[in-house]
Amino acid sequence: MTKTICYMQLRSFGLAVGWLELILFITLTFIYGENLLRYGLDKHEYKYHFVYGTGLNMGDCFFFALALINTLTSFLLILGIKKGRFLLLVIWLINRGISLLGYFIISSLEFTKFIMSNDDVHYNASCAILQSQALILFNCFLVYGIYWLLKEIKDSNDQQHRLDTPVFSVSQESRPSKLDFNAYVHQYKFQPSLFGKDFPDNEDTDKLLEGS
Template identity: 30%
Template sequence: MLTKVCGMRLNTYGMVVGWLGVIWSFLAVILLGTALGFVDEIAEEVAKSNQKMSVSQIRTVLVIAFSVFLALKVINLLSSSLLVMGTVKERHLLLLPWLINSGIALFFTIIYTAAVWVVAIGYSPFLQAIPQLLVSGGLLGLWWYLYYGVYSLFKHLQLSSDQQRPLMQGPPQRSGEHSATTYPNYTKI
């Protein structure tokens, strides 16, 4: 597990990633909402340059695409907010939505990067494909490292949570007999 990411402590890193995700997602939600409001004008402009599709077909495609991206950005906004809240309150379970959301995105990025590598190697000379392979591989490695940083924060918070609330012995049930371990009463709210 990591103890620092990009020279920052894990808690600081969690806050930075969370706030950047919140800001980026909030701006994207505003932009996509505005684009949905002006979808008719956008469809007309696209139809001028694309003679193969009608305005109504372009409008349908744009509404579907903007709606899907808007839903994904709202989910990202919520998961990034929970990352910030979980880091502040030191609750490891609040980091799970961000880990799941980013894990799914990382999975699709791996598939996309593999497809880019296959196309780059298969359809262009190897020497011309090297920069594209290095850039896409480097970005994938960076994303994996950043994801692993939040996962390390999750594990660190989980470990500290388990240490703060160890299992305690319950009171004996009969004289001379001890009961099994029980969960403690919560003192921290």
């Protein structure tokens, strides 16, 4: 089981990823939110983007929602690490898995464009492919680290649960003593297998019970 990532403990690695992503996506949320407010309040700006089909307004809506979702999952990642709730890390992993699928689709589309296009757009398509591949590798690295952190937290919770669960057991080598002889006699009536062969049989035990 992996204990460290880049010479960092898994917990420290997870917290570093969570805080850096939280700061990044909060910043992006404000940026795209400010753009949406500007386009929504300025009719001339909105009309220009709508008429000329630049797609900036729709793109800002998409990236604003994406940044907001990633902000939430980053916060849940930090909370899950601090509270020891591995299910919160599962939410982050699911969100990152969806992102990886999106990067893979983008990379596939750009690769198709690279093959079918002429030389003029080869450069842009190749840059987009390299960017998508870099994002895929980087996110796979993050998923790898958070997965092992999740496993570590889950194993720790399972171990703690086992320690907190009381275990009741009676030794089969138990023998009656003079101080608690009557208690052993009563127990023998219900669990005779716990005692040795030298313990009184049922008939003698009944006599002892009558006299106790």
